């Protein structure tokens with residue numbers, strides 16, 4: 211039958227090229243990728259057989275075999291990797307090996323192509339190279355495959371997928387050898403000249419042992435051949451005959467026996483490569499760091515080493531004992547924060563070393579922990595337990611709790627024991643801890659304990675460390691939240707100035723989740739979180755009689771200004787008060803305990819805008835729940851008080867109008883200083899303009915010369931596009947530039963013209 215020829219999907223060609231270009235120095239990975247594909251295929255067969263018995267009778271052996279064959283000339287050769295897995299029919303061969311069905315492939319490829327060759331190694335590793343890594347070592351790959359007998363196909367045929375490394379096409383055809391496989395897949399790599407060293411069996415054994423012996427729970431066999439000396443029976447026979455003949459002729463025989471004749475033969479043997487129990491079954495004390503890392507890289511297809519791991523034995527409440535290995539990858543998936551629904555896909559549940567599921571259904575890990583890589587191997591569950599049975603039972607729920615508890619323990623231990631490592635972990639997982647603290651009600655305290663913040667005094671401060679530094683009498687944890695602002699700017703805020711000047715520590719929160727964490731927790735070890743941009747701030751030492759007296763006195767002194775301001779700015783704020791929270795700034799706008807801080811207001815308008823919602827009455831009401839706090843020690847405020855006092859003595863309308871203007875600028879300035887938006891920025895700037903004129907002695911009413919040149923008449927004609935050949939010219943020569951021109955003849959010589 212004729213072979214069908216197909217074009218590779220364009221992404222495949224790109225991926226193959228990137229793989230080959232960027233991973234040359236890592237080309238050993240091809241074997242681990244193919245073994246892992248073979249393992250997945252057998253796992254799939256076993257899982258399918260749970261519901262469809264014809265697929266596998268439970269008796270036929272499930273395994274992976276590797277065999278090498280040298281060319282006649284002894285130079286090159288082939289590696290053949292065969293599995294007894296689920297196999298592929300011709301359509302599946304085309305789809306699985308000729309297209310990339312993964313989402314985001316194009317984006318990924320564009321990114322990998324833009325990186326330099328070595329950099330994309332890591333990217334590719336994270337993406338998973340899979341089958342295409344074959345082309346690292348092979349210039350031709352042939353995949354023969356045959357699905358098992360099933361209800362869909364009672365007599366499946368074996369087909370071949372064949373492709374060369376530089377072809378843009380691949381071929382699919384019925385295997386001319388017939389059905390050589392009962393079921394499964396056989397991948398034959400025709401090695402490149404420079405990859406012939408992979409034919410060496412001891413090298414392959416080493417490769418499997420380091421990278422893949424734990425990638426499969428099914429036995430991996432390697433065909434090894436060695437030369438042995440055996441008795442050469444043919445030679446013995448001839449000698450014996452010769453001796454008999456001689457005996458007939460000669461009476462006396464030499465008694466000393468002839469040494470037996472030997473010959474050298476090649477003996478082949480399937481060597482079981484992964485006969486050791488998997489690494490997680492061993493005693494952690496006997497497993498090296500390197501072994502843990504190799505297992506991680508092979509199982510989870512990451513070229514980078516994990517940041518940390520945790521290997522433990524446990525028991526679920528329902529009495530199932532298990533061994534588990536938790537890994538913390540060195541970085542989060544690029545889509546982690548963009549994909550709120552993504553659940554953990556790398557939690558591999560095994561029963562007696564055999565893979566059962568990665569799908570925990572409703573017991574999936576919460577979003578904050580969905581990046582974790584886990585191998586969990588249970589002892590006592592029946593092997594043929596179906597996914598549905600598992601999901602409806604308590605086992606997965608218990609496993610989920612245990613895994614979460616252990617991840618937190620692992621991080622907490624690192625935080626205590628290894629500052630440097632924890633700093634590294636913070637860089638990647640800092641936001642994850644905040645996410646956990648706000649979404650995981652059960653573990654929020656522990657996760658919040660892992661969060662770190664910058665303060666006006668230092669960096670990387672935990673809530674516990676904050677409390678160790680609190681001042682006598684202080685009953686609040688002070689924080690200022692303004693999403694997206696630099697911490698340096700937050701430290702300069704009006705709300706922080708007094709606290710800072712007095713030596714109090716303030717947590718500076720500028721990430722979207724920060725304020726949510728503070729509000730979810732409400733208190734830490736019994737101490738309440740206090741937004742310093744809100745009313746209710748207490749230093750804790752206000753009870754001092756002297757301070758109380760002096761504030762009382764200031765309040766009385768400033769009553770006329772406060773009353774006057776209440777009338778002037780009463781539309782924008784609910785109240786005006788003499789404040790004790792400021793040092794150098796003249797005033798600030800503080801949100802009431804009921805009202806919105808600038809940060810919350812920003813969040814609200816962003817969500818409202820996104821939802822297309824109009825500001826409702828309630829939002830408007832909340833927005834107004836602000837208090838203008840004035841600083842009686844600021845010269846500007848003292849000056850205003852003097853003016854208000856003067857006004858009450860002699861009524862001067864001009865002076866009053868001027869003061870009103872100052873008050874309005876003061877309020878707007880306070881709003882800006884406090885992080886709010888000015889309601890009408892045009893009006894605000896016009897007022898500032900007027901005050902500036904006054905200070906420069908310029909007339910306040912004189913208008914600028916506003917005569918302007920009107921635009922020329924309407925001209926619907928479109929500009930000419932000047933083209934030179936097929937290319938567009940991107941500029942036109944302006945009319946007013948004069949060129950000296952020369953006329954040139956056919957041979958390029960200048961023609962002299964007298965008139966020129």
Ligand SMILES: Nc1ncnc2c1ncn2[C@@H]1O[C@H](COP(=O)(O)OP(=O)(O)OP(=O)(O)O)[C@@H](O)[C@H]1O
Nearest residue numbers: 247248251295297306307337338339340341342395
């Ligand atoms: N030995 C095999 N037996 C059956 N199907 C296979 C085999 N090898 C590959 N496949 C099929 O081809 C698909 C593509 O394989 P490939 O290795 O490129 O990617 P993958 O295994 O899906 O992803 P990754 O390698 O990143 O885990 C697989 O998903 C699987 O369906």
